[in-house]
Amino acid sequence: MHVVIAPDCFTGTLTATQAAEAMAAGWHDTAPRDALTLLPLSDGGPGFIDVLGRSLEGDTVAVTVSDPLGREVPGAVLVVERDGGRTAYVESAQAAGLHLLAADERNPALTSTWGVGELLLAALEEKPDRVVVGLGGSGTNDAGAGLLAALGAGPAHDLARGGRALATAPDDALSGLLAVREQLREVDLVIATDVDNPLLGFKGASAVFGPQKGATPEVAQELEGALGRFTEIVARTLPEPLDLLSGAPRRLEREPGAGAAGGLGYALLLLGGRRVSGVQLVLESVGFHDVVRGSDLVITGEGTFDWQSLHGKVASGVAEAALEAGLPTVVLAGQVLVGRRETMGLGISGTYAVAETPEQLDAALLDPVGTLRARAARVARTWSAGR
Known part of the structure; x- marks a missing residue:
């Protein structure tokens, strides 16, 4: 299985590259046979x-x-x-x-x-x-x-x-x-x-x-x-x-x-x-459509996935581009503040939060790499066909 990992930065905690590497490490923990392509992204903001x-x-x-x-x-x-x-x-x-x-x-x-x-x-x-x-x-x-x-x-x-x-x-x-x-x-x-x-x-x-x-x-x-x-x-x-x-x-x-x-x-x-x-400028510059050609799944993410994420942010841009290529997209975020009804129209197949309680949020801020890696490992159990 070929997975493209294309997140934005997790503002205040992880750069886009650090987030992609943490997700990849967690995915590999569960599904070591999957091929992973890391493609850190930005929407014009930090990174x-x-x-x-x-x-x-x-x-x-x-x-x-x-x-x-x-x-x-x-x-x-x-x-x-x-x-x-x-x-x-x-x-x-x-x-x-x-x-x-x-x-x-x-x-x-x-x-x-x-x-x-x-x-x-x-x-x-x-x-x-x-x-x-x-x-x-x-x-x-x-x-x-x-x-x-x-x-x-x-x-x-x-x-x-x-x-x-x-x-x-x-x-x-x-x-x-x-x-x-x-x-x-x-x-x-x-x-x-x-x-x-x-x-x-x-x-x-x-x-x-x-x-x-x-x-x-x-x-x-x-x-x-x-x-x-x-x-x-x-x-x-x-x-x-x-x-x-x-x-x-x-x-x-x-x-x-x-x-x-x-x-x-x-x-x-x-x-x-x-x-x-x-x-869109970044997706074109990094050749997103060429990168995802032949892949099976796209994972994106950011610190907080909320209503703003649905308009002009990395997660929505990735999901729309992946949908054009006929690929499912999964969002892995620090927090998820929108429901499935709001995300279905973008072609997002699932959203997963690192932190779902105040206690988990505190833990995520103290160890952003470790908690994101652990969440990615759990998501891979659901989505990987090669584990």
Whole structure:
């Protein structure tokens, strides 16, 4: 039996590679005769560069950038030459990731995306034809204002002090935005997102993702107003773009993916970027369809399999691609918070949680590799035909 193991990272505990290796070890414990292919994945969030670097022949350029609170952290740009073009890949979570913040530091009213701008500048120094920015797993909610400041679109004291400060930003805070757009005009800027949320509203960045980053309901409401103010500044600065087909005005804050990574998607749209599904881009880059050809089962997973997992995340992308290939998919996650009815439409044949009780969750956090390995071994007893 041939099994493809293709998980995302288990946020906060395991990288995608570590998760795949733990699953493979557990499966081998039960079914040592099965052939296993490990294919760690990402949807644009943490691990984006590592995952692509395993499959794409390219050079990794090491850089030092700022984290959400302005401290120096290591980052990298992956530069790939292919089909006569040069592409630079950037992982925004390296500079804006929630994992860079201690629990008592998580406050999206204060965190900035300045460091993501530094990553983008490093990518542009490589003279690429295309820049792909992976979005996801952020600890910020500033609509990408910090990124724009780092690129020279406006003063750092107006734009790089977190989302809350945007409420009092002056009308001319983005006086350099047009010049930055012009500098990027010859670059194909691709926004690889894990979600399709707009910037504002009940499905926007502040309302949906703010609480995950430490925002209280009051802070989330405050951020909603501050980001609304930011869109007013944009409207005063940037001519309203038009839809190429209909000629109708485009409200970029309403575009799918504008709310990704706390609004980083919005800032990149302002710079002329175009959005793609992060997981689909990764699946194509790593040759997922070729890898699964001739296999019997696909296993994917992530830390928490919930309603968000059903839309644009690795698990849903893998399941849909496997379904096209006529293969069953099994999800193995730290926690499973959705039922069978919600997953059947994606072609998921089974979901299995490492932790089903608070006690098991504590054990999983203390020994993520061991508990994931043990759960994979039990799943193999159900699914392996060769044990």
